[in-house]
Every structure is written in C-alpha cells, then in structure tokens.
Amino acid sequence: MKRKLKTAESPGVKKPKKDEADNDDMEEERGLTVTEEDADQGTDKPAQPLEGAEAGEEEEEDDEEDEEGSEDEVEKGEGEKFGDDDDEEDGPELPTGLTGAFEDTSFASLASLVSENTLKGVKEMGFDHMTEIQHKSIRPLLEGRDILAAAKTGSGKTLAFLIPSIELIYKLKFMPRNGTGVVILSPTRELAMQTYGVMKELMTHHVHTFGLIMGGSNRTAEAQRLANGVNILVATPGRLLDHLQNTAGFMYKNLQCLIIDEADRILEVGFEEELKQIIKLLPKRRQTMLFSATQTRKVEDLARISLKKEPLYVGVDDNKDNATVDGLEQGYVVCPSEKRFMLLFTFLKKNRKKKLMVFFSSCMSVKFHYELLNYIDLPVMAIHGKQKQTKRTTTFFQFCNADSGILLCTDVAARGLDIPEVDWIVQYDPPDDPKEYIHRVGRTARGINGVGHALLILRPEELGFLRFLKQAKVPLSEFEFSWAKISDIQGQLEKLIEKNYYLHKSAQEAYKSYVRAYDSHSLKAIYSVNTLNLPMVALSFGFKVPPYVDLNVHSKGGLKMTKRGGGGGFGYQKGKGAHKAKIFKHVNKGKGDKRQFSR
Incomplete structure (x- = not known):
C-alpha cells in the first residue's frame, strides 16, 4: 500500500530570543568575548513505483512547468529486506546501576x-x-x-x-x-x-x-x-x-x-x-x-x-529497535550516475522553501556544486574544510538562523551540531559506513517530538550498503521518482561547463575528488572504484568526455587513505606498496571493452 511522504516543515524546538546586548556586555566585563578580530582571520518483491517527489511549491506562479512540478509527490514503497541481523558486539564492561531512573522528568x-x-x-x-x-x-x-x-x-x-x-x-x-x-x-x-x-x-x-x-x-x-x-x-x-x-x-x-x-x-x-x-x-x-x-x-x-x-x-539506546530517532522518516532512491545531478537539481528546486542539508564526499565537490547552483539561480550555502574559519562560522550561523535554505556540506557539519528545524537531509554522496549515515541524518528530527526526512541517493551497484544499514538498525524504505518529471538539463549543463572557464576548472577538480574519495571508501565490496562507469559519472559533472584523474591504486598491503582531522574532506597518503594509475579519457572500443584504468 502506497503512502505519501510528508514534506511539511518540521516544527523543531524553538528557543526564545534573548537580550544579546546584555549578554555581550557581561562577556566583555569578563574579558572573554570572542570577536572577529580574535580570529585569524534487495528484496524479491520490487518496490512500488512512485509518482514523483513532493517537492514543495514553486515561487514563480507564472511558470507553468514549475507549477506542474509542485504537484509532484514522493510516495513510499515497501522497504527491502536484506540479510539477517548479525550478533551485536558486547558493550563495554562497566557498571550499569544508578542510571537515574526516576519518575519525575521535569x-x-x-x-x-x-x-x-x-x-x-x-x-x-x-x-x-x-x-x-x-x-x-x-x-x-x-x-x-x-x-x-x-x-x-x-x-x-x-x-x-x-x-x-x-x-x-x-x-x-x-x-x-x-x-x-x-x-x-x-x-x-x-x-x-x-x-x-x-x-x-x-x-x-x-x-x-x-x-x-x-x-x-x-x-x-x-x-x-x-x-x-x-x-x-x-x-x-x-x-x-x-x-x-x-x-x-x-x-x-x-x-x-x-x-x-x-x-x-x-x-x-x-x-x-x-x-x-x-x-x-x-x-x-x-x-x-x-x-x-x-x-x-x-x-x-x-x-x-x-x-x-x-x-x-x-x-539509552541499547535495547531500542532503531538506531535513529522515531520522528525521522528515511528512504533511499536508486539513481544511475549520469542522472544524479538532474535528480538533485529537481529535488532542491522543488524544496527550496524548506530547510535542507546536502552531504558530499569531498570539499571540492561542495565547492563546485555551490558555484554551479548559485550560477543558475538556485541559492545555496556551503561549509567545507578548505574554507577559512571566519567564513565557516558566518555560514553556519546564517543557516542556523534561516527559516529556509539549502546548505551543501562535507561531514564537518555532520557531528553534534544542533541546527534548528532542518526538514530534509540529502546524502548525495553515500556515507562510508552506517555510523556516518546515522550522524548525518542526526541533523534533523532533533529533540523531543522532533520530525524530519532523510533521502539517500544510491547507484544500483551500491545497494549492498542497505544490508549494513539494516544490521545497524536503520529502517529505510525505497523511494522512486517519476523520471519523466525530472528536469532534463543535461544539455544545458554540458554547454555551461564547456563555455565557462571557472566552472570548467571547478568541475574538473570536483570530478577528480569524487573519484578519489570513492576509492578511499573502507567498504570496498560495496564501493569499488572499478564499478564506476566514468563516462556516466563525468556526465553528472557536465563533461561529455571524462577528464584525466591521477589515482593511487593500492596493493592489498598498501596504506589506506584517511580523512584529515576535522576537515570533512579527504587527504591522501601513498604507501610503499602504492603505484600510480591514470584514468584516461574514454575511447569507444566496442561493447565488450569496459577498461577505464591503465597502470
């Protein structure tokens, strides 16, 4: 039985405004105010098809195409069941008494x-x-x-x-x-x-x-x-x-x-x-x-x-059925590489009156999509590890105080932050593991009675990740979009990337960082760089032909790539057993030849 996925803004927990001037005076008396001068500045049963993505209402009423899109809906298909739950690891051997089980919670x-x-x-x-x-x-x-x-x-x-x-x-x-x-x-x-x-x-x-x-x-x-x-x-x-x-x-x-x-x-x-x-x-x-x-x-x-x-x-969650909060409605959509950006663009455009966070795997990917979306008049904000601290701070508080808006970010923004009333968490690039997924979606449906929505975009080759999410007690159902209602802007995107020098350079760096970040995933059985169809991936960045990418391909005993501390992006180290590979431009050699890497 189908049911619509609600997309109304979550009520969240609002804090009353305070007299900031009084607080600032008090801080100055204590000599502790931080000013800007201080800064340095798979199931057997297929999922039911869905009619489209409920995407909010369009701002321009005179745009007929937008009006049609605003009637789109996301309906919820039956979730897939993957494997059996593994035995849970034993928790730390610590006393569990005196846990404060008192009746009055006020x-x-x-x-x-x-x-x-x-x-x-x-x-x-x-x-x-x-x-x-x-x-x-x-x-x-x-x-x-x-x-x-x-x-x-x-x-x-x-x-x-x-x-x-x-x-x-x-x-x-x-x-x-x-x-x-x-x-x-x-x-x-x-x-x-x-x-x-x-x-x-x-x-x-x-x-x-x-x-x-x-x-x-x-x-x-x-x-x-x-x-x-x-x-x-x-x-x-x-x-x-x-x-x-x-x-x-x-x-x-x-x-x-x-x-x-x-x-x-x-x-x-x-x-x-x-x-x-x-x-x-x-x-x-x-x-x-x-x-x-x-x-x-x-x-x-x-x-x-x-x-x-x-x-x-x-x-407090040891005996709970789910690792995520009850008010969070979560789902995934299966999308081929070449349609990823068109899906993202359509979803963001329809939901621009809401408050959304979109997660990417690298700083350069955030930077490119920030520049691209703003260039085509879809206003977004961005936080990533390569920004100066003053810029990150300003953007963070700007998004916190906004009633609506779109924030593009790396995992630097995924942990612990309490951003009010986030309606949607969109994971454009998949997380490295279930723990990272849980922390990303933890930015919405916060507090008592908090509600929110989460969308995970997966390539068909990445569906095995759902098994790991199920083992981690994360309940997901499949969403399917009506592809006929997805904005087909591929031709316009390719022309823009080809003609605009700065966007072209930014897209190149984003494409390279996406491939490198993909190669650094720890779940190699799910996220294998060899499963990437690079010409199709390149299309999502606006390239008709894939750019060159230098990639460290590691032997079995090689050094694993690791994230830099606190930056949310990826840094790379080369082990002794590592040797370079270059991804060349795609050359059509026939249907049977799918080689994309050369050592």
Missing part, C-alpha cells in the same frame, strides 16, 4: 540539587522536561560519578553534561584567579562554537567566567584570556594541547572535570594521540565524562585510560 524536580540560577537559564531556553539521556545522567554526574554515555544524535547530550559542570564550578565558588575548573573537548570548531553558545545561555544568571579556544582563532588573544582565568573552557583538541604545552599563564592545575563530547568522532578524525597527551598533562584527581553517539572499541580504550575504576555506563 527540570523542576532537580530543584534540590541544581542552583536556581541554572534552572532559571534552562527555563528561559524553553526546556521543561529532560530527555532520556539527561534524565539518566544528570543526577549521577551531580554526585561526582565518572560516566560513559551513549545516545543517538539529537538526544540532548549537551545539556546533560553542561548542567553538572556548571553546578560543579558554582558549588566550589570558582573565581577567575582559580583558573580553569572544567574543560569541554569538541571534535570540530563548529560543534565547539555551538556548545559555547548553549553554555552562554545557561550561564546568563551566573558570574563565573567561560571561554572558547579553537584552531583558526587568534592564539595570542586566547592566551591572554586563559591567563585572566577561564573557569569553564570549551576547546578543540589540537588548540587545547598547544596551550597546555606552550602557554605559561594557563592555569589548569585546579581542573575538576574533563568532558569529551562526541568521543567517537574525535578519535575518528585523528586526535587519538593528542587526547592521550592531554589526559597525561591534566590533573589525575578529576571527574571525567565521555559522551558519544556510537560505542566503538577505541572509545572503550579511551574510557579505560581516562575514567576512574568504576565508571557509570549509560546507554
């Missing part, structure tokens, strides 16, 4: 444990009741317990660790002369800024100092603020280690609590060694909190070296 029930100033800040932010992770972790943390917490993205982890950390500083009566009492580590600059913003709202009625240090900001100004005394410090790992080792005035010997947010992500993006050094430098007598969306072996190893002997394990 923040008011914490009145005897949490200061009036903190509760007043929570109320002004618009929160009345705790989420499950907050309900289970805040009380034990207030008692001083170490904790390893695992919860889905959008579950409210930030307040779960901010409230106890603020209370710790409040009860110990920390002053600037006491230095830093709490350190909060974030994997990316954007998440660090967001955590700092939430803390700023919570600290409205407190007098303690707090600050933010991160890569891309003015290091000298940061060092001065640290010397003045920052009671609660939000930081990225690299910049924190730098100040610990090189800033003489940094007062951290009174540290009472270390919080590692998105611990799995910090380890994934290459900060493992920095974390170990940070843990060695910080005082041993402290409370430690590890918060993560997924539990991995590396997270467990980090827990062993950073937590006390008997930490508390809080896993």
